[in-house]
Amino acid sequence: MHKQRKIIQVFEHQRLLKGNIYDEVRFETRYFDALLKLNELHENRYFTAIYGGIKFDSFVGVLQIDDLVIEVLPKVEGYTSTKNQWRDVLIDMLRVTHDLKVSEVGQAHVDKQSIHLLDIYFDWFLTEIEQLIHAGLIKQYRKETKNTLALKGKLEFAGHIRSNLVHQERFYTTHQVYDKDHLLHRIINEALGVVEKLSKGSYRYGRCKAVALNFPEVSFIASSPSTFEKFKFNRKSEPYRTALALARLIILNYSPNVKSGVENMLALMFDMNDLWERYVLAKLKQQAGGEWLVKGQDIKRFWEGKTIRPDIVLEHVETKTSVVIDTKWKNYAYERIGMDDLRQIYVYNDFWEAKMGMLLYPSPTMTKVAVEGTYAKNGYRGKIGLATVLDSNGKLSRDLGTNIFSLLTVD
Structure with missing residues (x-):
């Protein structure tokens, strides 16, 4: 019988203390010990160990430790929204930044209060595999080295002598095989195994088993980052692109850890500073119209071997005036x-010869300019802007880009 899954919801920068009860779930010592090992595997980025517990940092997402799921949610002080509302905000931000395609899973599933981020990614992955099976899984050529009864391909002399001193009717050869047991399917099969292990006790387990039954038997593989780096897509394999990206996400974030007493662990976490930057950039691009050119990742040389990159650079199409925005999830x-x-926004202004530089923070109330000043050099203007994350209905604000543009002035 499978263990019933437990869920704890916390906000970023919140603490979990050993032995305490959160959302009717006790944070046991075994979970604490496993989390420390998992965090160490990820360069101690997700939280800080404190006396008797852990304190989360600016990473949000989901951690699964055996039968325990911990959702780490974003939060801006001043809002009274519930945890499930912030879970929906996180999902929507990931959707806007193209880290998540809710449409591939179905909004009805997302609206379930019991579903968490891993559920959505797992369902998305299974949907992709079901579609590939329905369309017909591809075959590819691969090399196989083994004993055969017929001489075909290249005879491996060393292996032939070692293996066939007695059975001289056999040939130890390397030859090409055209079948479904190739690297692409081996990676997907490995990810299916992870999803199956982490879905025990949930509605998804049966679906995962059904998908696995319809998937061909393939050789085992233990993927590493280099496995995905060397893969090249062609016309036949292009439909697998999304499935392979999800498989990479699942496999490289999975950490089986037998020593701690917990069999399976997986971390799917996002740096909230990076997510806020990419969300603001996406909304600005959506709502720029024909008035502004919006650029992200704009890089300039700063010093010997050093470059600088503001989060967002805007250029007014008519006046060619530049505006630099540096997003801060604080x-x-x-x-x-x-x-x-x-100092950072001043340097950006100087190097991009911008007329305005803005530090942009999330706000619980309204989108506005909080503080405005003028730099002595060349009359550059500096602004501290506040951008509302939620609308009046507690949903992620759809007009964030338009609201930010309203804070800008051009000469």
Whole structure:
């Protein structure tokens, strides 16, 4: 009998203490020990170990430790929204930034209060595999070295002598085989095994077993990052692109850990600073119209071997005026604005010869300019902007890009 899955929801920067009960689930020592090992595998990025527990940092997403699922949710102070609302906000931000395609899973599943982020990614992966099976799985050529009763391909002399001193009617050869047991299917099969292990106790387990039954038997593989780097798509394999990307996400974030007493662990976490930057960039591109050119990842040489890259650079189509935006996923308070942030936006302004530079923070109330000043050099303007994350209905604001453009002025 499979263990019933337990779920704990926490916000970023929140603490979990050993032995305490959260959402009617006790945070046991075995979970704490496993989490420390999992965090160590990911360069201790996701949380900080404290006395008797852990304290989450700016990473959000989901961690699964055996039968325990921990959802780490974003939060802006000042909102009274529930955890499930912030879960939906996170899902929507991932959808907008193309890290997640909710449409491939079905909105009805997303609306279930018991579903979490791993559920959505797993369902998306299974849907992709079902579609590939329905369309017909491809065959590819591969090399196979083994004993055969007929001489075909290249005879491997060393292996032939070693293996066939007694059975001289056999030939140890390397030859080409055209079948479904190739690298692409081996990777997908490995990911299916991870999904099956982590879905025990959920509605998905039966679906995963059904998909596996319809999938061909293939050789075992233990994938590493280099496995995915060397794969090249062609016309036949192009339909597999999304499935392979999801398989990579699942496999490389999976950490089986027998020593800790917990069999399976998986971390699917996102840096909230990076996600906020990419979400703002996506909304600005969507809502720029024909007035602004929106660029991300704009890089300039700063020093010997050093470059600088502001989060977002805007250029007004008519006036050619530039605006630099540096996004900060922090709770805004004027007295806590760091000098490093102010110096950084000044340097961006200088190098891009921008007329305006803006530090953009999330806001619980409204989109507005909180503080505005003028730099002495060349009359550059600096602004600290606040952007509302949620609308009046508690949903992710769909007009964020338009609202940000309203804060800008061009000469």
